[in-house]
Amino acid sequence: MENAAGRPSACLSIAVLSGKGGVGKTSLTLNLALALEEAGERSLVVDGDLGLANIDVLLGLAPEGSLQDFLLGRAKLEDLVVAVSPGLGVLPAASGAEDLVAVTEASRSLLAESLAPHLAGYGFVFLDLGASIAANVRELSSLARMKIAVTTPEPTALTDCYALMKVLSASQGASDFACIVNSVQEEGEEAFTVQRLGGACSRFLGFEPRFLGAVRQDPAVAKAVCLRKPLLKSFPESMAAQDIRAIARRLLAERASMQARGLLDPPLLGAPAGRRSRVQEAPEQPGEDASLPGA
Numbered sequence: 001m002e003n004a005a006g007r008p009s010a011c012l013s014i015a016v017l018s019g020k021g022g023v024g025k026t027s028l029t030l031n032l033a034l035a036l037e038e039a040g041e042r043s044l045v046v047d048g049d050l051g052l053a054n055i056d057v058l059l060g061l062a063p064e065g066s067l068q069d070f071l072l073g074r075a076k077l078e079d080l081v082v083a084v085s086p087g088l089g090v091l092p093a094a095s096g097a098e099d100l101v102a103v104t105e106a107s108r109s110l111l112a113e114s115l116a117p118h119l120a121g122y123g124f125v126f127l128d129l130g131a132s133i134a135a136n137v138r139e140l141s142s143l144a145r146m147k148i149a150v151t152t153p154e155p156t157a158l159t160d161c162y163a164l165m166k167v168l169s170a171s172q173g174a175s176d177f178a179c180i181v182n183s184v185q186e187e188g189e190e191a192f193t194v195q196r197l198g199g200a201c202s203r204f205l206g207f208e209p210r211f212l213g214a215v216r217q218d219p220a221v222a223k224a225v226c227l228r229k230p231l232l233k234s235f236p237e238s239m240a241a242q243d244i245r246a247i248a249r250r251l252l253a254e255r256a257s258m259q260a261r262g263l264l265d266p267p268l269l270g271a272p273a274g275r276r277s278r279v280q281e282a283p284e285q286p287g288e289d290a291s292l293p294g295a
């Protein structure tokens, strides 16, 4: 694809993260990639959840190799990527592998280096990561140019989302986060969530995440999982599918803006993490201060 200036679009790498588990990262990642495919883009989805990988399940795939095989030096990346459709490649991971692979700085750099030559044909590379602030998540997320933190409106998810941003800010100096609010049930819930999270971040962390959009709670999402056929294919007109398409349009705009500012070259960041920032004394939870918005 070309951008408005007639240049080929660069590749935007996106880490999809959450503090709390089960907030919808994997569903969102896969369906965002499919929404982008509808818009003529090609995406590579890397299943970066080395504990409980799921992308293959949502697609009904039975891959022969996994990202763990690459990290352990048992396979080459080019043999692992599954071409699911013209606009979607998947690098699967193994679920429930007995020995949990620890991503080291060295293996993360090797992954960045090995992925780089394959990214030329892709407009987006998504890293679907495990929930939590574990070391593997921190290592893998440091590869991506953009970090999307997914939350639901539930106070526990919100608290964990704040904690995730706080930890990544402290360990990597990350301050540029985008947020998606998933499983919104009522009018006003999305605005309340954004206000509460944004307020806590700007007050205690010194930055505010950008809001990329919300996805309504929709029974079609779970039905699609049971069918092992992605939402955008099984229920293309569902509420959640429409919301996901709106977020995909925002991602296209984000990429264009980042490319125009020269922020996408190279697509993956291989530099070691480790910068310390000033947020170490921030409170553990967003709700500790009674003057927080919505508190």
Ligand SMILES: Nc1ncnc2c1ncn2[C@@H]1O[C@H](COP(=O)(O)OP(=O)(O)OP(=O)(O)O)[C@@H](O)[C@H]1O
Pocket: 018, 020, 021, 022, 023, 024, 025, 026, 027, 028, 049, 052, 054, 129, 130, 131, 182, 183, 184, 215, 216, 217, 218, 219, 221, 222, 223, 225, 240
């Ligand atoms: N918008 C939505 N409406 C209704 N159900 C949803 C929605 N989004 C996700 N779900 C459901 O939530 C569950 C968890 O989704 P998913 O596996 O994508 O979350 P996750 O964040 O990747 O989980 P994990 O942290 O375990 O990796 C699934 O059963 C899915 O069907």
Ligand SMILES: [Mg+2]
Pocket: 025, 026, 027, 049, 054, 128, 129, 130
């Ligand atoms: Mg998941």
